[in-house]
Amino acid sequence: MESGTTAVLGAGLTGLTLGYLMNKEGYCLEVLEKEAECGGLIRSLKKDGFTFDYCGSHVIFSKDNIAQNFILDLLGYNKLKRMRNTKVLYNNRYVKYPFENGLANLSQQENFECLYTFFQTTLKKAQNKLQKPRNLQEWCYYTFGKGISEKYLIPYNEKIWKYPPSKTSLKWVDRIPNPPVADIVKSSLGIETEGYTHQLFFYYPKVDGIQALGNSLKQKIDDKITTNFEVTRVTKENEKWIISNGVEEKFYDKIVSTIPVQKFLGALDTPKEIRKAGRDLKYASLITVMLGLNTNTINNLSWLYIPDKNVMPHRVSFPSNYSPDVVPKGKSSVLAEVTCSKCDKIWRMSESRLIEHVIDDLHSLKILDKKSICFTAVKKTEFAYVINDLDYEQNITLIKNYLNALGVDLLGRFSEFAYLNMDACVRRSLDYVENHRKSGLI
Numbered sequence: 001m002e003s004g005t006t007a008v009l010g011a012g013l014t015g016l017t018l019g020y021l022m023n024k025e026g027y028c029l030e031v032l033e034k035e036a037e038c039g040g041l042i043r044s045l046k047k048d049g050f051t052f053d054y055c056g057s058h059v060i061f062s063k064d065n066i067a068q069n070f071i072l073d074l075l076g077y078n079k080l081k082r083m084r085n086t087k088v089l090y091n092n093r094y095v096k097y098p099f100e101n102g103l104a105n106l107s108q109q110e111n112f113e114c115l116y117t118f119f120q121t122t123l124k125k126a127q128n129k130l131q132k133p134r135n136l137q138e139w140c141y142y143t144f145g146k147g148i149s150e151k152y153l154i155p156y157n158e159k160i161w162k163y164p165p166s167k168t169s170l171k172w173v174d175r176i177p178n179p180p181v182a183d184i185v186k187s188s189l190g191i192e193t194e195g196y197t198h199q200l201f202f203y204y205p206k207v208d209g210i211q212a213l214g215n216s217l218k219q220k221i222d223d224k225i226t227t228n229f230e231v232t233r234v235t236k237e238n239e240k241w242i243i244s245n246g247v248e249e250k251f252y253d254k255i256v257s258t259i260p261v262q263k264f265l266g267a268l269d270t271p272k273e274i275r276k277a278g279r280d281l282k283y284a285s286l287i288t289v290m291l292g293l294n295t296n297t298i299n300n301l302s303w304l305y306i307p308d309k310n311v312m313p314h315r316v317s318f319p320s321n322y323s324p325d326v327v328p329k330g331k332s333s334v335l336a337e338v339t340c341s342k343c344d345k346i347w348r349m350s351e352s353r354l355i356e357h358v359i360d361d362l363h364s365l366k367i368l369d370k371k372s373i374c375f376t377a378v379k380k381t382e383f384a385y386v387i388n389d390l391d392y393e394q395n396i397t398l399i400k401n402y403l404n405a406l407g408v409d410l411l412g413r414f415s416e417f418a419y420l421n422m423d424a425c426v427r428r429s430l431d432y433v434e435n436h437r438k439s440g441l442i
């Protein structure tokens with residue numbers, strides 16, 4: 001960061017963390033946020049005694065101790081530690097998550113199919129008889145065999161991304177747990193094993209939902225944040241960046257953008273091929289249906305994956321099992337997540353229809369009793385998940401090179417256009433400030 005005033009675009013977790021860290025270093029900065037409220041994807045709805053993470057269930061976990069401690073410090077005493085109890089609802093059975101760690105919960109025949117085809121693929125790999133995977137679908141068969149792939153991994157991935165795994169690049173696969181052979185055998189025999197272990201325990205704010213993180217950061221830099229300022233135009237004149245919301249112009253020496261990269265490109269004059277690369281980046285939108293229930297407890301689950309395509313939500317979480325303080329006394333809550341594309345018919349569905357559809361689905365699956373519903377709300381989030389299609393790498397590299405050459409830095413989930421969780425957003429901000437300090441720019 002050169003001296004002068006820096007504009008940090010967006011006040012989601014990345015923008016707020018970066019703003020806080022830069023401010024601590026004595027930098028002159030302003031965070032510009034289009035919404036009235038800060039937090040972006042980590043905002044929570046608080047109404048009638050219920051608190052919901054309204055851009056989808058968020059829990060705190062990480063392999064990165066520094067980033068995790070940074071996040072936990074923001075919460076102070078406002079945190080609870082929970083052990084994950086997550087299942088996959090498959091053919092009316094609750095199968096332990098990750099699916100490959102719950103094979104004994106399947107019928108004997110299906111358990112056999114998963115184990116046998118896993119061995120077949122492992123053997124072929126050892127004999128060098130399998131072609132290396134080129135996309136997510138091939139990777140599923142290559143890593144887990146036909147049984148686990150066709151029963152769970154492929155249908156679930158198709159359902160969440162609304163994009164074919166055969167057209168999804170391998171960039172995504174490091175996020176899918178890849179267990180040792182011994183674990184699959186144990187899982188099939190019913191000997192307890194755990195997968196995805198760095199998430200086995202997670203933290204969650206006791207009150208205020210995941211927005212507690214954003215609240216804590218905002219409080220530290222409140223005077224540096226301008227809300228209700230949607231960046232719509234960015235130009236450069238005489239070494240100064242001019243940022244406009246269509247009404248007012250502001251002047252800066254440096255820009256760090258954390259807003260979706262397509263939105264940033266839309267505000268700049270860019271060559272045709274860069275605009276095209278931005279348009280070609282693929283992402284999934286998300287609808288959350290928030291339900292409050294008149295029952296004291298609903299179950300003992302953290303969340304539930306539902307690969308069945310005849311059921312609208314792909315994931316349902318139970319916020320009142322994260323913290324009893326996110327519901328009024330004697331009540332419980334359910335948060336259902338439905339992915340879609342901004343131009344499809346699910347996105348266009350009315351809120352009442354979405355609520356009705358989700359309640360009917362969850363009632364038929366006996367996840368809840370529709371007579372006990374006492375609160376409903378819906379939220380639509382345009383930018384939820386990055387999709388790594390096969391052209392992704394080429395498009396994002398073109399855009400990043402172009403913006404880097406202009407001197408614009410990109411940080412955060414939809415600005416870097418990468419599958420970043422909260423810990424990674426914090427890590428990016430810590431590294432950004434640290435690298436600039438090391439290079440003597442701070």
Ligand SMILES: Cc1cc2nc3c(=O)[nH]c(=O)nc-3n(C[C@H](O)[C@H](O)[C@H](O)COP(=O)(O)OP(=O)(O)OC[C@H]3O[C@@H](n4cnc5c(N)ncnc54)[C@H](O)[C@@H]3O)c2cc1C
Nearest residue numbers: 010012013014034040041056058059231412413420421422
């Ligand atoms: C369904 C779901 C579940 C998740 N669960 C977890 C989890 O359990 N654990 C975890 O660690 N992570 C989770 N994440 C990831 C986490 O939400 C993100 O890593 C993090 O919130 C991203 O923060 P960000 O600041 O980079 O982006 P954002 O939160 O998207 O922030 C961008 C900000 O820019 C603003 N903005 C946009 N356009 C403009 C404009 N033109 N002008 C000004 N401002 C603008 C937006 O309003 C927003 O405030 C989950 C994400 C999703 C979608």
